[in-house]
Amino acid sequence: MSSSQPSALPAFSLNIAPLRSYLLRLPLFTRAVLLFIVAFWLLELQSVWDVVTWGAIIPDESNFAALYRLNTYPVIHRGFFHALLNAAALTPLLERFEAEHGTLTALLLFVGPLSTFPGALYIIVEKFILHNNTAVVGASVWVFLLLASESIKTFRTNPYFQVGTLKVPTWTTPLFVSFVVAVLLSNTSFLGHVCGIIFGYLLGLGYLKIFVPPEKILRFIEGKLNLLGRLPHYVSVDQKTHGRYGVLPTTSSGESGVAMSSYIGSSQRLGP
Template sequence: MSSLPSSSSSSSTTRGADLVRSLPVATAGTIGLCCSVYVSQLVLDVPVRLFTMNPRRILYLHEYYRMVSSCFFHGSLMHIAMNMMSTAAISTLMERRLGTLAYILTVLWAVLLTSSLYVALAYVSHTLFWSDGLLNSHAVGFSGIMFHLLVLECNLVPAATRSIFGLVQVPSYAYPLAMLVVMQVILPNISFCGHLCGIVTGMLQLYGVLDVVCLVADESHLQTMEQWRILRPITSKENYVPVRINNSSNNTSDLRRDPKTLWRSTQRTCHLAWTFAWNILETCQVAIFGRGRRVNANIYFPAATTRSRGEDHSSNSIQLLQQSAEEESSSSNNNWSPPPRQQSQLL
C-alpha cells in the first residue's frame, strides 16, 4: 500500500519531465523566464508595483523599463499558472510552425507594441475624455502577449470553428475576441485593455501593416541569422526549430495577409458599429421624448379609443341637456307675468 504513492509520484514526475523536454527551446525559455521572475518575487519579497505597467509613471517619470518588466511579472500563483499553461499550448504550435527565431522576434515585438499601445490608449483617454482610470492603473502578466499569439494561431491553424469551454462554437477568426469577453465576465479584475492591445497588435502583424518598420524578417534573412556565432547556444539545442523555406506551412509567409483586406474589414466593422449606435440613440430618444403625434397617427389603441368615444358621447349629452335647459328658461321668461298686487289691510 505504501508503494503506490511513490510510484504515482514518480510517474507524474516522469510525465512532467517528458513534457518539458518536448517543448521547443524558445517556448521553454519563455516559461522558464516567467517562472524564475516569479520565484524571485517570492524569495526576495520584491514589491510588484515597482515593475507593473503604469502609464503615468512611464509618461511623466520616464520609467520605460516597466513596458518590458510588466510582461514577465505576475500577481499570484494562479495568475502565472494559467498564463504558463496557455503559453505551453499556444507558443508550442507557433514556434513549430514559424521557427524558433521567428517566434522570438514575434514575442519581442509583441512586448514592445502591446505596451506602447497600452500607454497610448491611456494618454488618449486622459487627454480627450479626462479619465485617469487607465492612466493610473497597474497591470502585469504575459497574457497580453498570449492574445497577440492567439490571433496568429487562430488564423494559421486550418480550423473553421473553435470551442469556448466546450459550450459554444465560434469562428476561428472571432475566437480571440470571444475569449476576451468571456474571460472579462468570469474574471472581471483582469486587464481588458491589456488583452485588447494584444489582439490589435496581433491583427496588425497578421495583415502586414507593420512590416515596413518592424516584425518578422523574411525566411532568407532568418536562415542567415541562424549561422551567426552569437546564436549558436540557441541553434545548437535539440529542440530548436529551424526555418524551412521549402515547406510553406512552416515559414513566416503564413503571416502575410493583404492589408487592404484589413482596411475593408475595418470599414465594415465601423459601419456596423455606427449603425448599431445610431439605432440605440433613436431608441433612447423614443423612450424619453416619444415619437410625436405625426408618427403616432397610425397607432390604434382599442381601449383608449373606446374610452375616448364614451367621453365624447357623454360630453355631447351634457351639451344637449344644457341646450334644452336654456331653451326652457328662455320660453319661461317670455310667458312670465308679474303676480297680482295684494292690497294692504289696515288694522
C-alpha cells in the same frame, strides 16, 4: 481448507511521464520565457524589492527611463496561481508558434513588437483616453495575441461556426473569450486583452512580418553563429513546420479559444 484475503485496492498513481516528455521537447525560446516567468515569481517571494511595481506597465510612469517595462510586464505575475495559469495557457501556443516560425523569429517578434506594441497601445488608451492609471502585468497579453493570430488562420479555412441559427465568424472567438474571462474572473484587464488581440489579428494577417528580417538574412545569422549546433532545442529557419507566419491556403466554406494584474487604481489583471 484454504483461506483467502481480500485483494488490495489498486494504488492511485499520477503518471507525469507524458507531461515530462512534453516539457523536455519544448523549443528554446519557449523554455526561456517559462524560465523568466518562474524566476520573477521566485523573486516576488522576497520583500526587499517589489518586483511587480518595478516591471509592471504603469501609465503615469510612462517615460524614457521606464521603456524597459514594455518588455518586462508579460513575464511578471502576481503570485503563484497567476503565474501558473498564464504559463499553462501560453506554453502550447508559444511552442507552436516557435515550431512554425523558428526560434530567432520568435525572439525578434516577442521581444519586439508583440510586447511593445500592445503595451504602448494600452498606455495610450488607459492614460490619454480613459484617464486612468491601472498598472498591468501578465503573459495573458501573449495568450490572447496568439489566440487572435490562430483565429485568423482558422477563418481562412473555416470562416464560420454555427450557434443555433446564427453563423458566427471564427475570427471573433478571442473577443468572446476575453469577454467571458472579464465577466467570470475578477481583477482582469479587458482592455489589456483587447490590445493583445488587435496585434494578434495584425500578426495573423501578416502585417507584422516587416519587423523580421528576410529568411536569407536569418539563415546567414544562424550559420555565422552556428546557433543550431551551439544551442540545444533551437529551431532554425529551415526546421520550421508550417511555413512562415502560419499563412495557410485559403479555401471557401459556405457553411460552415491570463492575466495582467493591477496594483494601482482599480487593481486589474489580465486573465485568470
